[in-house]
Amino acid sequence: MATIMTVDDTATMRQMVSFTLHSVGHEVVQASDGQEALALAKGRKLDMVIADVNMPNMDGITLVKSLRALPEYKFIPILLLTTESHDAKRQEGKGAGATGWIVKPFNPEQLLSVVKKVLG
Amino acid sequence: MNTAPSIRRPHVHSPRMPWWLPGVLGLLGAWIWVAIYAPFWTTFGSGVLFGMCMITLLALSRKNLVMPATLMDEQDSQQAEIVQREIEALMPHATSAEVLPQVDEMVQSMASEHQKRRLEELLLHWVSVSQQYSDAALSMRKEIHNVTEQTEHAATTIANSFQAIINKATVQARQAMELLEGTQGAMTEGVPQSLKDFIRVSDERLTKMADEVVRVADLSVRMVRELDAVQQRAQAIDGFLLDVDKLADQTSLLALNADIEAARVGEQGRGFSVVAQEVRRLSKRSHEFSNSIRQHLEGVRAGLNKTYGDMRSLSAADVNHATGIKNEVLQLTQSLEGKNREVADTVSSINAISKEIAQDVQNVVISLQFHDITSQKLNGMLGPMDELRHMLFQLMQETLTFDKSLLKRLPGDDRWLARLHDVAQPTAVAATAYLDSRPQADSAPHAPPKNGTGPAVELF
Numbered sequence: 001m002a003t004i005m006t007v008d009d010t011a012t013m014r015q016m017v018s019f020t021l022h023s024v025g026h027e028v029v030q031a032s033d034g035q036e037a038l039a040l041a042k043g044r045k046l047d048m049v050i051a052d053v054n055m056p057n058m059d060g061i062t063l064v065k066s067l068r069a070l071p072e073y074k075f076i077p078i079l080l081l082t083t084e085s086h087d088a089k090r091q092e093g094k095g096a097g098a099t100g101w102i103v104k105p106f107n108p109e110q111l112l113s114v115v116k117k118v119l120g
Numbered sequence: 121m122n123t124a125p126s127i128r129r130p131h132v133h134s135p136r137m138p139w140w141l142p143g144v145l146g147l148l149g150a151w152i153w154v155a156i157y158a159p160f161w162t163t164f165g166s167g168v169l170f171g172m173c174m175i176t177l178l179a180l181s182r183k184n185l186v187m188p189a190t191l192m193d194e195q196d197s198q199q200a201e202i203v204q205r206e207i208e209a210l211m212p213h214a215t216s217a218e219v220l221p222q223v224d225e226m227v228q229s230m231a232s233e234h235q236k237r238r239l240e241e242l243l244l245h246w247v248s249v250s251q252q253y254s255d256a257a258l259s260m261r262k263e264i265h266n267v268t269e270q271t272e273h274a275a276t277t278i279a280n281s282f283q284a285i286i287n288k289a290t291v292q293a294r295q296a297m298e299l300l301e302g303t304q305g306a307m308t309e310g311v312p313q314s315l316k317d318f319i320r321v322s323d324e325r326l327t328k329m330a331d332e333v334v335r336v337a338d339l340s341v342r343m344v345r346e347l348d349a350v351q352q353r354a355q356a357i358d359g360f361l362l363d364v365d366k367l368a369d370q371t372s373l374l375a376l377n378a379d380i381e382a383a384r385v386g387e388q389g390r391g392f393s394v395v396a397q398e399v400r401r402l403s404k405r406s407h408e409f410s411n412s413i414r415q416h417l418e419g420v421r422a423g424l425n426k427t428y429g430d431m432r433s434l435s436a437a438d439v440n441h442a443t444g445i446k447n448e449v450l451q452l453t454q455s456l457e458g459k460n461r462e463v464a465d466t467v468s469s470i471n472a473i474s475k476e477i478a479q480d481v482q483n484v485v486i487s488l489q490f491h492d493i494t495s496q497k498l499n500g501m502l503g504p505m506d507e508l509r510h511m512l513f514q515l516m517q518e519t520l521t522f523d524k525s526l527l528k529r530l531p532g533d534d535r536w537l538a539r540l541h542d543v544a545q546p547t548a549v550a551a552t553a554y555l556d557s558r559p560q561a562d563s564a565p566h567a568p569p570k571n572g573t574g575p576a577v578e579l580f
Contacts, residue, residue, distance in 0.1 A: 015283070054499075099580060
């Protein structure tokens with residue numbers, strides 16, 4: 001099973017994502033904003049990152065850019081899980097290097113399906 | 121002539137009579153009365169007196185000896201405005217006054233003074249409204265923040281509770297499945313691992329035991345038949361013993377006859393008599409032996425008869441009992457199988473319900489994501505509101521620096537300035553701190569999309 005980091009400033013969302021991923025045996029690391037996520041990512045090996053877009057201190061798109069700048073996270077899947085559904089924002093995420101875009105509210109089965117597909 | 125700018129009045133007040141109008145009207149009335157009732161020279165003299173009074177009044181006005189506007193209280197500001205309007209209304213008709221530049225100067229001075237007062241009032245009103253809006257916006261921001269925090273706390277608690285329910289429902293479903301497998305599972309090394317196997321094995325073994333009992337009962341019946349044959353043979357032996365007794369009696373009778381004949385012969389028959397006695401003794405022993413055999417045979421027969429009766433009753437009882445037990449076992453196993461099916465159906469139902477509960481609760485947990493969505497939308501509303509507060513504060517600061525001397529002429533202006541400074545400054549700090557610390561994407565991202573939106577899930 002994989003080690004996945006969920007990044008969201010809302011504790012409820014972090015718990016929901018963690019619970020969903022835990023239910024199939026994944027190990028989950030939680031971070032409340034981009035800065036914390038970046039610090040945690042530098043200290044460990046992650047198989048995937050699932051991040052919100054709108055967060056204080058460092059938003060999700062900046063986090064994607066910062067992670068992609070690290071050699072060890074150049075090819076790690078990064079999914080953006082957000083309330084944003086605007087095409088321009090979506091293209092901004094894609095341009096930053098995100099692997100995929102999931103619009104909230106998410107369906108746990110759908111999330112697990114995407115995670116399974118992305119992890120290969 | 122009318123060069124004073126028009127002043128927009130926010131409120132409508134009742135007009136007040138100018139302070140000099142009663143005097144002028146009084147003098148004019150007195151002159152008219154004199155002109156009607158007095159002789160010509162008296163009328164001429166009073167007219168000259170009226171003209172001189174008017175000239176004196178205008179001269180006094182030119183030297184600012186009339187009541188200045190600065191001495192009026194705030195409530196008299198409307199009076200000044202009315203005076204201005206009335207003078208303006210009188211100007212086109214007072215052709216004699218047009219040649220007097222003092223009138224125009226007086227009017228302009230009054231209008232300017234009143235304009236300043238109005239401007240000060242508007243500034244005060246503007247700052248007050250700005251301050252009220254700023255306070256209300258800050259209060260609203262705090263309330264929205266509190267609501268968001270409380271909603272998050274409640275949503276987290278509810279999510280945790282529902283996730284605990286999901287866990288328990290999942291465990292319940294798994295245990296139900298294990299129970300179902302336990303009632304329907306297979307044997308391990310001949311030992312039944314489920315109720316179904318137990319019923320099956322019990323049925324097999326009890327049936328086998330009942331079959332054994334039936335077989336023993338059959339053997340008993342055969343043994344009874346064998347005993348019948350043995351008893352018939354014992355009766356035959358009894359008949360043979362009667363024959364032996366007859367032979368012994370005849371032998372004894374022959375021995376008696378021989379003994380009689382030997383006694384009649386005398387001495388020569390003595391040896392024959394000994395033989396006859398010996399034959400008689402043998403015959404007696406034959407009787408005794410036959411009786412002994414008969415006694416033993418009677419004992420055997422009695423034993424056989426008793427065994428025969430027991431075997432008959434035993435065989436009949438065994439067959440009935442074994443058949444009864446077999447039927448009872450059959451009914452019991454059938455009942456157990458029925459109960460087992462009911463248990464299996466109930467457990468399957470519990471398992472299905474547990475899965476449905478887990479799914480329903482999962483749906484509720486998904487719905488709880490509304491908190492994240494609504495809080496982000498609320499934060500999106502806060503951005504423009506804070507920017508407006510920030511702009512208002514800057515305008516207030518510019519207003520303060522625009523004409524401090526003007527503001528200082530307001531009654532209690534120092535206290536007002538101090539209050540404005542004390543209140544506005546923390547508000548601006550809070551607004552600036554928020555604007556600096558808020559997420560960059562907070563200002564715009566939560567607005568409804570203007571263009572089309574993509575799919576809920578997209579992999580790039």
